[in-house]
Amino acid sequence: MSGFDTIVLGDGDFEQVEYLATGPQSGFISRDGDVLSYFGVEPITDATGGVKTFAATEDPDLITVLDGGIAGDGSFSIEGFTFENVEFTNASTITSLTIDGLGGDDIIDVQALDSNFKGDLLIQGNLGRDEVKLTAPALDPWNPTLLEDADFAPGAILPVGTDVVWTYLISNGGTSDLVLDAIVDDAGTPLDVSDDFVPVGELDANGFNIGDANQDGRLNPNETWLFTSDVNGEARYQASPGQYVNAVTVIAEELQTQQTYIDSDLNHHVVGPPEIDIEKGIAFPVTNKGNNGVGNGEDPQPPGEPPINDGEGTFPGNPGNTGNGKGKKG
Numbered sequence: 001m002s003g004f005d006t007i008v009l010g011d012g013d014f015e016q017v018e019y020l021a022t023g024p025q026s027g028f029i030s031r032d033g034d035v036l037s038y039f040g041v042e043p044i045t046d047a048t049g050g051v052k053t054f055a056a057t058e059d060p061d062l063i064t065v066l067d068g069g070i071a072g073d074g075s076f077s078i079e080g081f082t083f084e085n086v087e088f089t090n091a092s093t094i095t096s097l098t099i100d101g102l103g104g105d106d107i108i109d110v111q112a113l114d115s116n117f118k119g120d121l122l123i124q125g126n127l128g129r130d131e132v133k134l135t136a137p138a139l140d141p142w143n144p145t146l147l148e149d150a151d152f153a154p155g156a157i158l159p160v161g162t163d164v165v166w167t168y169l170i171s172n173g174g175t176s177d178l179v180l181d182a183i184v185d186d187a188g189t190p191l192d193v194s195d196d197f198v199p200v201g202e203l204d205a206n207g208f209n210i211g212d213a214n215q216d217g218r219l220n221p222n223e224t225w226l227f228t229s230d231v232n233g234e235a236r237y238q239a240s241p242g243q244y245v246n247a248v249t250v251i252a253e254e255l256q257t258q259q260t261y262i263d264s265d266l267n268h269h270v271v272g273p274p275e276i277d278i279e280k281g282i283a284f285p286v287t288n289k290g291n292n293g294v295g296n297g298e299d300p301q302p303p304g305e306p307p308i309n310d311g312e313g314t315f316p317g318n319p320g321n322t323g324n325g326k327g328k329k330g
Helices: none
Strands: 006-008 018-025 026-031 032-037 044-046 051-054 062-064 077-079 087-088 094-100 107-110 120-124 131-134 156-159 167-171 179-186 224-228 242-254 260-272 277-281 286-287 299-301 322-325
Touching: 006 026, 107 120, 167 179, 167 242
Parallel strands: 006 044, 018 051, 044 087, 051 094, 062 107, 094 120, 107 131, 156 260
Antiparallel strands: 018 026, 026 032, 062 077, 077 087, 167 224, 179 242, 242 260, 277 322, 286 299
């Protein structure tokens, strides 16, 4: 049968929805234990909330999580060639998302989740040699990836001396206008205020923040303003060895009530030494010391031949001993 067939979970109150892929266009969907089997369909759309679990096939899979729509529109998707894509369209109501690689050597590439997703993201490699990547399809300060947001350690892995630039998004999720009183970054030293700095706004030609849609100088409901630590093209900080975390705090005042609002956010990264790797192998021919009887320990051992059994002793030729000292870039 031909055609473009889809599955849409448009409504319903489910505590948990589980996806199990068995092939490029086949699998199972469990809604609180009520199992639906599908075959030969095109993308799956899920507008429900709650707990989500996605399990790929038993074969090697490339599983990509990305925010392919408009930033902040509430949608993101799980995509791949070995299973049917699933698009989630109500990110704010999802309490957790678990991605399970199942069998095979999988690559799980988390590029971006919609900014409305506030739940937990859990990744299970399961069987096989699995790789988890946190990557960005493009640098977009309005839609930071999980790696860029880095609320939790270790965050991005950077080489020593990397110029680090932070961006800051300040949003008004309320119903009244706000005036920004202060925005301060502690520069990674919360007990030392001498190195604190004030991020600068990204301004338009008229001198207003580029997020100030009506150019009234107030952070209106549903507006998001963009700030940066980059001043005149110069980074304030170069990465130095070790685990790093800095915090930014914003203070705003509601005009009508003069009530003060405060919020803070963390950003992590870790710096390792330059990468070095040594591999030790065996070079033929080697000298064999024998493994049975009494021998002179001088008999050559050509490649592919068994040890010469002419002596009592040991055969110590253990090839492939490795020593590693690594520092990865991220």
